[in-house]
Amino acid sequence: MMTRAFTIAASTVLALVLWQGLVTLADLPPFILPDPVRVFETLWKSRALIAHHASITGAEVLLGLALGAMLGGFSAIGLAASPMARRLIRPMMVFSQSIPVFALAPILTLWLGYGLWSKVAMALLIIYFPVTSAFFDALMRTPQHWLDLGRIMGANRHRLMWHIRVPAALPGFASGLRLAAVYAPIGAIIGEWVGASKGLGYLMLLANGRAKIDLMFAALIVLAVLTLLLHAGVDRACRKWLDGKAARHEPA
Amino acid sequence: MHPTPPELVIDGSARIDGTPIFGPLRLRIPAGRWTCLLGPSGVGKTTLLRLLAGVDDVSDFTGTISASDGLPLPGRMALMAQGDLLMPWLDVLGNVTLGARLRGTPVDRERAFAMLERVGLTDHAGKTPDALSGGQRQRVALARTLMEDRPIVLLDEPFSALDARTRAQMQDLSAEHLAGRTVLMVTHDPAEAARLGDAINILSETGLAEFPPPHGVPPRPVDDSKTLAAQGRLLALLRAPAIP
Numbered sequence: 001m002m003t004r005a006f007t008i009a010a011s012t013v014l015a016l017v018l019w020q021g022l023v024t025l026a027d028l029p030p031f032i033l034p035d036p037v038r039v040f041e042t043l044w045k046s047r048a049l050i051a052h053h054a055s056i057t058g059a060e061v062l063l064g065l066a067l068g069a070m071l072g073g074f075s076a077i078g079l080a081a082s083p084m085a086r087r088l089i090r091p092m093m094v095f096s097q098s099i100p101v102f103a104l105a106p107i108l109t110l111w112l113g114y115g116l117w118s119k120v121a122m123a124l125l126i127i128y129f130p131v132t133s134a135f136f137d138a139l140m141r142t143p144q145h146w147l148d149l150g151r152i153m154g155a156n157r158h159r160l161m162w163h164i165r166v167p168a169a170l171p172g173f174a175s176g177l178r179l180a181a182v183y184a185p186i187g188a189i190i191g192e193w194v195g196a197s198k199g200l201g202y203l204m205l206l207a208n209g210r211a212k213i214d215l216m217f218a219a220l221i222v223l224a225v226l227t228l229l230l231h232a233g234v235d236r237a238c239r240k241w242l243d244g245k246a247a248r249h250e251p252a
Numbered sequence: 253m254h255p256t257p258p259e260l261v262i263d264g265s266a267r268i269d270g271t272p273i274f275g276p277l278r279l280r281i282p283a284g285r286w287t288c289l290l291g292p293s294g295v296g297k298t299t300l301l302r303l304l305a306g307v308d309d310v311s312d313f314t315g316t317i318s319a320s321d322g323l324p325l326p327g328r329m330a331l332m333a334q335g336d337l338l339m340p341w342l343d344v345l346g347n348v349t350l351g352a353r354l355r356g357t358p359v360d361r362e363r364a365f366a367m368l369e370r371v372g373l374t375d376h377a378g379k380t381p382d383a384l385s386g387g388q389r390q391r392v393a394l395a396r397t398l399m400e401d402r403p404i405v406l407l408d409e410p411f412s413a414l415d416a417r418t419r420a421q422m423q424d425l426s427a428e429h430l431a432g433r434t435v436l437m438v439t440h441d442p443a444e445a446a447r448l449g450d451a452i453n454i455l456s457e458t459g460l461a462e463f464p465p466p467h468g469v470p471p472r473p474v475d476d477s478k479t480l481a482a483q484g485r486l487l488a489l490l491r492a493p494a495i496p
Contacts, residue, residue: 149331150354152305153350163354
């Protein structure tokens with residue numbers, strides 16, 4: 001049986017071979033598609049530059065993820081607790097999803113400036129709905145038997161929420177966070193494209209404009225790897241603290 | 253101990269989507285006594301129990317549910333449902349003390365540990381439910397129900413997952429703890445009814461019938477000949493073919 005590490009290594013090698021094959025067979029010049037060796041050379045030579053910009057993007061993503069998770073978590077609990085809030089706010093949330101986040105980026109840059117916070121806001125905006133929605137759905141689907149038991153035991157609405165509905169819904173929160181880990185970097189990059197002087201998105205745009213396609217690809221690869229690492233980290237944390245037990249046992 | 257437990261009467265019939273579940277019938281649950289409701293699966297025993305507990309919103313019930321003291325039932329009863337309904341994110345101790353936390357009253361750890369000792373789970377206090385066997389989980393649920401300390405206690409097949417020896421022990425423990433309270437136990441085990449019932453009712457497709465309980469104060473000895481004879485008669489009644 002192939003181990004996970006071996007499978008990942010094998011598919012990486014396959015992708016590199018296909019990439020090299022494409023460059024060789026189609027005889028592409030380096031300013032259209034550089035070959036992998038050239039890109040990795042550039043990645044190594046420009047490592048300090050890329051690392052600097054990656055650290056900026058990383059900070060934006062992590063801040064956006066943390067704030068979005070918190071805000072989404074509280075919103076979901078608020079919506080689940082109050083039918084009034086559901087009636088008033090849910091339509092607004094759904095409507096907000098029909099606005100492409102791209103379209104908001106220039107406005108956010110205008111409001112929050114060229115620095116870190118407009119990107120944090122983009123990342124936050126893009127993950128807010130998936131997190132809220134996944135957690136809210138789970139909060140609304142607490143097994144009825146548990147709720148009945150809680151009521152018979154004399155729980156008021158707040159304690160029912162805190163001691164039964166929220167813990168029972170944590171696996172749903174976890175699925176929202178897993179999605180968020182993949183979406184948050186997209187938000188940050190969009191923000192950097194629209195207006196920034198730092199970050200991987202800015203670097204890619206700059207490299208592209210100056211026909212440094214190898215640098216553009218190097219930054220892109222770093223971004224992809226960071227996103228994968230973030231997803232793996234969030235997945236691990238969710239498994240450890242959020243899903244485990246609640247998912248395994250549904251009441252009879 | 254508490255305010256005197258009331259007598260309960262449920263009088264009426266229940267349907268789900270027009271299909272009759274039980275009744276019309278009248279079940280009297282005497283004050284401070286242990287009443288058994290015996291019957292085959294699917295005759296509405298659990299529905300009746302859930303109606304009494306005030307948590308049934310599936311069936312249409314026409315009739316009355318009343319307490320002899322005229323006071324409302326919510327807040328005065330404990331329910332042990334058929335599934336153990338343990339919270340998977342809490343350990344055994346957390347599950348046993350759930351009621352106190354849900355009410356926002358101080359958690360009596362000492363009493364909880366004493367209860368765990370009585371149900372033989374002291375060594376498992378820190379485990380989560382998924383690390384327990386079905387019988388152990390049922391004992392946690394029993395300990396949680398007994399911790400509730402309510403004048404009215406509804407039990408739905410509380411000993412069904414236990415082996416013969418543990419079952420007899422848990423029956424003794426429950427009888428001791430629930431003495432003087434108004435108890436309704438749903439079961440399909442004639443032996444259990446004969447051992448524990450101050451009053452025994454058989455619910456079948458044809459309706460509700462009272463059965464005279466054997467002499468002696470519950471919990472009756474497991475090898476008492478009159479109790480065994482009553483168990484035999486109950487089984488014979490249960491086996492009698494239902495007339496459609």
